[in-house]
Amino acid sequence: MSRSIRPTGSGSNAQSTVEVGIKVMDTATDTSNEASRVRVEGVWKVFGKRPEEARQMAEAGAGREEIREAVGSVVAVRDVSFQVSPGETFVVMGLSGSGKSTLVRCVSHLIEPTEGTVEVCGTELTQADSATLRDLRRRKMAMVFQHFGLFPHRTVVDNVAYGLEVQGMDRRERQERARELLGTVGLEGWGDHHPQQLSGGMQQRVGLARALAVDPEVLFFDEPFSALDPLIRRDMQDELIELQLRLRRTLVFITHDFVEALKLADRIAIMSDGAFVQVGTPVEILTNPADDYVRAFTQDAPVVKVLQACSVMRPLGETEIDPGWVRVSLTTPLEAALPHLLGSTDPVLVCDEQEAPVGLLHADEVAGVISPDRR
Numbered sequence: 457m458s459r460s461i462r463p464t465g466s467g468s469n470a471q472s473t474v475e476v477g478i479k480v481m482d483t484a485t486d487t488s489n490e491a492s493r494v495r496v497e498g499v500w501k502v503f504g505k506r507p508e509e510a511r512q513m514a515e516a517g518a519g520r521e522e523i524r525e526a527v528g529s530v531v532a533v534r535d536v537s538f539q540v541s542p543g544e545t546f547v548v549m550g551l552s553g554s555g556k557s558t559l560v561r562c563v564s565h566l567i568e569p570t571e572g573t574v575e576v577c578g579t580e581l582t583q584a585d586s587a588t589l590r591d592l593r594r595r596k597m598a599m600v601f602q603h604f605g606l607f608p609h610r611t612v613v614d615n616v617a618y619g620l621e622v623q624g625m626d627r628r629e630r631q632e633r634a635r636e637l638l639g640t641v642g643l644e645g646w647g648d649h650h651p652q653q654l655s656g657g658m659q660q661r662v663g664l665a666r667a668l669a670v671d672p673e674v675l676f677f678d679e680p681f682s683a684l685d686p687l688i689r690r691d692m693q694d695e696l697i698e699l700q701l702r703l704r705r706t707l708v709f710i711t712h713d714f715v716e717a718l719k720l721a722d723r724i725a726i727m728s729d730g731a732f733v734q735v736g737t738p739v740e741i742l743t744n745p746a747d748d749y750v751r752a753f754t755q756d757a758p759v760v761k762v763l764q765a766c767s768v769m770r771p772l773g774e775t776e777i778d779p780g781w782v783r784v785s786l787t788t789p790l791e792a793a794l795p796h797l798l799g800s801t802d803p804v805l806v807c808d809e810q811e812a813p814v815g816l817l818h819a820d821e822v823a824g825v826i827s828p829d830r831r
């Protein structure tokens with residue numbers, strides 16, 4: 457997680473960002489291309505014939521079904537634009553069929569958008585020649601899929617080393633690197649097995665290690681944990697957060713699980729019928745849902761378990777610290793801070809990894825985020 461810290465509340469504060477010892481990022485106001493690892497502008501994807509006619513109908517407000525009946529084609533993605541900053545985790549969340557996979561495939565260039573531009577690490581994909589694209593794929597971006605997509609006849613270590621093999625690295629060196637990465641994802645000693653000898657969770661770790669092997673700047677994930685049991689899934693989420701704290705890559709993560717989105721995201725885009733209906737930080741989405749579709753997700757979310765102090769705190773600013781205030785860390789879940797807020801009129805002090813105070817939790821602001829009535 458980049459875990460850049462935004463103040464709570466709306467209005468003029470909502471777009472500012474302060475540094476808390478991890479990194480500075482202001483995704484809300486940053487529009488320069490250089491600062492974005494991924495830039496998507498006006499992307500459409502129409503499957504089927506007469507795409508222009510389908511698009512015109514969509515622009516006039518027709519829904520997917522109406523267009524499919526009239527023209528026979530499917531508008532899977534409609535006019536999507538967003539940017540992702542270096543080190544940011546951008547999560548696209550939506551129900552089945554909302555267009556998430558199609559969008560991530562357009563952005564990772566597995567398929568061509570019908571219209572619009574996609575730029576990854578400064579390269580405009582639709583304009584790039586095949587050598588540039590190949591290089592980008594081999595060195596700068598990687599993808600992790602829902603059903604792992606491992607090679608069944610290759611050993612685990614050879615699966616992980618695949619991208620390095622394609623890059624031309626010699627066997628000894630790539631195997632060494634692959635075994636190192638297996639350690640990173642908790643699979644030390646499993647290199648000589650075949651994928652089918654591993655559980656689903658372990659196979660997905662191999663998928664993750666394979667993606668990380670080429671040391672990509674941008675990683676795309678299409679529902680990587682959806683096929684896993686809830687407990688394994690939670691472990692994998694925690695491990696991805698840990699890994700991201702260390703590696704600080706740019707992540708575009710697809711999920712249909714709102715809780716997973718809240719947990720992993722710096723920003724979430726909520727997708728419906730091919731379009732983005734809201735883009736914001738978890739707190740912005742919880743406190744200010746754009747419409748009933750978004751509100752429905754927020755109603756049952758276990759917010760106090762998922763949100764951490766860093767997402768809700770107000771920057772310390774010039775506030776004088778009272779030595780009696782309870783201290784929590786940036787990653788403390790709200791539920792652990794709540795008893796202190798309820799039992800006292802004092803704020804709770806949030807401290808970074810060096811235990812330096814960086815922010816404050818105030819009871820009324822926390823209540824504004826967690827209370828369903830106030831969302």
Ligand SMILES: Nc1ncnc2c1ncn2[C@@H]1O[C@H](COP(=O)(O)OP(=O)(O)OP(=O)(O)O)[C@@H](O)[C@H]1O
Binds near residue numbers: 504557558
């Ligand atoms: N190759 C294709 N040809 C025709 N239609 C397609 C194709 N791929 C996807 N679609 C349609 O595009 C729409 C969006 O599909 P997509 O797979 O992107 O949704 P999704 O949000 O990823 O769903 P899920 O959560 O089930 O994976 C759906 O109506 C789907 O039927």
Ligand SMILES: [Mg+2]
Binds near residue numbers: 556557558679
């Ligand atoms: Mg999908």
